[in-house]
Amino acid sequence: MNILVVGGAGYIGSHAVRALFQAGHAVRVFDSLEYGHAAAVPGGTLTVGDLADRDALELVLRANAIDAVMQFAAYTSVPESVTDPARYYKNNLVGSLNLLEAMRAVGCKKIVFSSTAAVYGIPDHVPILESSPKKPINPYGFTKLAVEHAMADYASAFGFGFAALRYFNACGAATDGSIGEDHRPETHLIPLILQVALGQRQNVAVFGTDYPTPDGTCIRDYIHVEDLADAHVRAIERLIPGQGMTYNVGTGSGFSVREVIDACRRVTGHPIAVVERPRRAGDPPALVASSDAIRRDLGWSPRFTTVEPIVASAWAWHSTHPNGFEG
Numbered sequence: 448m449n450i451l452v453v454g455g456a457g458y459i460g461s462h463a464v465r466a467l468f469q470a471g472h473a474v475r476v477f478d479s480l481e482y483g484h485a486a487a488v489p490g491g492t493l494t495v496g497d498l499a500d501r502d503a504l505e506l507v508l509r510a511n512a513i514d515a516v517m518q519f520a521a522y523t524s525v526p527e528s529v530t531d532p533a534r535y536y537k538n539n540l541v542g543s544l545n546l547l548e549a550m551r552a553v554g555c556k557k558i559v560f561s562s563t564a565a566v567y568g569i570p571d572h573v574p575i576l577e578s579s580p581k582k583p584i585n586p587y588g589f590t591k592l593a594v595e596h597a598m599a600d601y602a603s604a605f606g607f608g609f610a611a612l613r614y615f616n617a618c619g620a621a622t623d624g625s626i627g628e629d630h631r632p633e634t635h636l637i638p639l640i641l642q643v644a645l646g647q648r649q650n651v652a653v654f655g656t657d658y659p660t661p662d663g664t665c666i667r668d669y670i671h672v673e674d675l676a677d678a679h680v681r682a683i684e685r686l687i688p689g690q691g692m693t694y695n696v697g698t699g700s701g702f703s704v705r706e707v708i709d710a711c712r713r714v715t716g717h718p719i720a721v722v723e724r725p726r727r728a729g730d731p732p733a734l735v736a737s738s739d740a741i742r743r744d745l746g747w748s749p750r751f752t753t754v755e756p757i758v759a760s761a762w763a764w765h766s767t768h769p770n771g772f773e774g
């Protein structure tokens with residue numbers, strides 16, 4: 448298929464682009480480069496443009512005879528979505544609607560969308576099922592849930608086929624070491640810990656040590672970015688007109704913040720100093736996916752099921768690219 452990857456120069460999108468090429472698809476990337484990196488995508492595949500630019504979207508869809516779209520482009524900072532909600536509603540929601548309208552105008556009706564565990568808010572139970580209550584607790588989660596609803600409405604009204612993939616904690620880097628995570632500013636746990644091992648920061652903060660978990664720190668389901676990319680390829684190849692599929696993408700196993708720090712100590716051989724801090728607002732004690740549905744329906748299963756090999760792949764990237772895509 449001819450596939451447009453919107454946000455394909457970002458962390459997860461760039462790994463999906465590689466997986467699509469490996470599966471034999473033709474790929475075009477559309478990215479504003481506001482947060483993405485041109486160096487993360489193969490030469491000659493990038494069109495620089497913004498989701499707000501409907502004409503540019505239609506042009507790239509038509510010019511490349513696009514059959515299906517993957518939509519990764521979004522702002523992803525939960526705290527910023529709380530302090531500046533309009534920025535999130537405009538880019539994540541209005542931007543995605545713009546994309547759906549551009550697709551409708553050119554007759555392209557297949558889309559795989561990056562959703563998030565944040566649609567569940569603070570879950571009553573783990574593991575979380577796709578049918579669990581959707582109760583976002585921040586604008587970021589609301590924008591993602593709203594796009595899921597919009598896609599379902601486009602499926603009913605216009606025959607779109609869609610997949611919404613609800614990611615848990617994306618992490619790791621390409622196993623060949625060529626691309627990886629480079630967020631500015633960095634807020635995610637594993638890269639922050641590895642910055643300590645690189646001598647770029649003195650310690651890592653542990654946000655909350657009094658959670659109702661075995662060691663008092665938060666539990667998350669860490670899913671390797673290549674396993675996420677594989678889920679996208681499987682989903683886009685199985686889209687059915689007029690129907691939607693919604694899946695959690697996680698391993699089904701949870702690890703605590705302290706367990707992740709210990710895994711980083713083992714992988715890097717660095718002692719990694721820790722400072723204990725109060726809880727971060729809005730952090731649920733535990734987020735773990737039930738991924739039975741995607742395993743059953745798409746034959747997907749994660750290659751990385753524990754934290755240590757995930758950290759090893761991240762370390763291979765960060766230790767050889769201490770300044771990310773800037774070298």
Ligand code: UDP
Pocket residue numbers: 616634635636637639651652653654655665666667704727730
């Ligand atoms: N976390 C932490 N210190 C940090 C960053 C994150 O203790 O400097 C914790 C955070 O509270 C959460 C987990 O690590 O329980 C994963 O956080 P991250 O920001 O990587 O992803 P999120 O779960 O927010 O999507």
